Amino acid sequence: MDKLASVHGLFGCGCVEGAPGEWLRPGDGAIVKVLFERSGLRLGAKVLDVGCGAGESLAWLERRGFSGIGIDRDERTLALAASRVASPLFHGDGAHLPFTDTCLDAVLSECSLSQMPDRRAALAEWRRVLKAGGRLLLADVDWPGSDGRDGLAEDIASAGFRILHDEDRSDVLARFVARFIFHYGSLDPLWGDHDCAPPAEGRPGYRLIVAEPTPPTGSERP
Numbered sequence: 001m002d003k004l005a006s007v008h009g010l011f012g013c014g015c016v017e018g019a020p021g022e023w024l025r026p027g028d029g030a031i032v033k034v035l036f037e038r039s040g041l042r043l044g045a046k047v048l049d050v051g052c053g054a055g056e057s058l059a060w061l062e063r064r065g066f067s068g069i070g071i072d073r074d075e076r077t078l079a080l081a082a083s084r085v086a087s088p089l090f091h092g093d094g095a096h097l098p099f100t101d102t103c104l105d106a107v108l109s110e111c112s113l114s115q116m117p118d119r120r121a122a123l124a125e126w127r128r129v130l131k132a133g134g135r136l137l138l139a140d141v142d143w144p145g146s147d148g149r150d151g152l153a154e155d156i157a158s159a160g161f162r163i164l165h166d167e168d169r170s171d172v173l174a175r176f177v178a179r180f181i182f183h184y185g186s187l188d189p190l191w192g193d194h195d196c197a198p199p200a201e202g203r204p205g206y207r208l209i210v211a212e213p214t215p216p217t218g219s220e221r222p
Contacts (some may be wrong), residue, residue, distance in 0.1 A: 031110065031172065032057050035137040038165045038194035038210045045105035051112030055081030062087060069095065074075035095122040099129045114140050123159030127213050136161055138209040141173065168190040173206035175201065
């Protein structure tokens with residue numbers, strides 16, 4: 001593990017290494033398959049992978065006949081992705097996308113939303129680039145609110161989405177944590193001093209969510 005990762009943590013960086021040549025991901029590639037099975041997207045759909053990491057999901061998209069695009073703020077992971085996929089890759093912040101309005105069929109986010117300083121703003125940006133009838137495909141860690149409210153669902157709705165599918169896959173997170181501890185010795189390298197470290201209380205879960213943009217209100221229409 002390099003010095004930068006030890007300081008900033010490995011969570012969501014796309015470089016959580018296990019055995020040689022293996023990348024540790026919650027659910028490995030099976031989670032992406034489940035999301036797309038629930039999405040109703042057709043082959044050839046243009047899909048942006050936010051926080052594409054080393055390109056594992058982009059490679060899956062290419063093999064299945066989808067049109068992938070990747071964006072990541074980590075140059076190391078982008079270099080790894082470039083060596084294994086043909087999809088266009090962009091270096092940048094997933095909350096500020098270099099794309100025009102309504103140009104994409106889907107936005108895929110695996111463990112990226114929980115890293116965003118402003119979750120609602122990131123979701124609103126993803127809605128901006130989605131076509132009508134497009135899909136948000138989200139797989140991420142989620143901590144229950146102390147007041148019992150579903151903050152993630154509220155943020156998704158506030159950003160202009162309607163949830164079509166919501167699945168608890170905390171079993172996937174439990175297996176990932178066990179494998180991570182086996183390899184690294186503890187969870188400390190996962191978080192480093194990262195702002196997205198877990199709260200002191202509450203047990204995290206792992207959710208798969210498929211959502212679609214809601215039609216614009218009269219005040220939003222051009």
